[in-house]
Amino acid sequence: MVKNTVQEERMRNYFIQATKEILRGEGLKVVSVRNIAERAGYSYATLYNYFGDVKELIFECINDFQEECEEFVEARTNKSERGISKIKDTIIAYANFFVQHPGIFELFYLEKPNDISKKQPTLDLIYNFLDRLTMEEWVYCIKNNIKKMDEAERMKSEIRFIIPGILLLYLNRRRPESYKQFSAELNSQLDYILHKE
Template identity: 50%
Template structure:
């Protein structure tokens, strides 16, 4: 890679990292060209040499956050036995990640998609994320005939809606009160959804 290309890649990285820091700490409401440029250490005009607009930059951050969350989940679930126990470990790690980074949760599930990006694939990218994290375990359980594809589809939907609702209530309303109460409720909800699955 030539020096100019390396430098351009580095500057792009500075802008992406600055945007990610703002999103993690302050949320989408604080993302602006000037804030990003100031944090990256460049003029706001320079940002437009590398990105079409702020929405383009935020969309790239969504992809980066998904990779970060995937790595977090993989690290915390890899030692769990395949099937029901690994699914539960994945789901709990997913919840932990978004509680640690509530700004990312809001970016994914609270903000209007029109505020993130104009691309039509943004919605499926976000709403299909939990399914993609669990996909191998669902396939494993279906192959073992622990459940049918139709039953898996119903459980996937219930887990997406349930985990999103739990996070929304806990992050925005502190309900249930305290992290230990949240974990207890999350464990009970996941156990109920995964009951009767045996790998």
């Protein structure tokens, strides 16, 4: 029984890895049951022995990608000056991760699960992801009297919405048109949000 579960988990992982490869490379639009299965080395119907439907499989990738995103951000901010400066760098790194992997942005924010109620924990992870990435530094800021607690909360909630917003418009609507403009806009927004009052 235990052994069975291990094998089952292994199989699930083959499909998850295959899906991740396609998502990272060609993007969400070329993710298909037959496509995934071929890359995993199995028939398309085999997939249904391990996942209820293809959306379930696709959403499984979110956890893995969050870890990758975390590493990506970590690698780009570990030398940042502590406090607001590091928070800003973290958010910029977070945004750049999605600019480099627009397919993952689609997965995180655009793709709808078949049964949204079943994916509540995953949706919560997405919603609170930036909070989690910056939490340590916010604590640092409050402890060192750089920001007050309610001030920090306000900024966090503003950032929670503005980052998906600016990414949505840039990645999905090409506004602003160039990365340079996007980057400048993001920088300006963050400076304003983080330094006011």
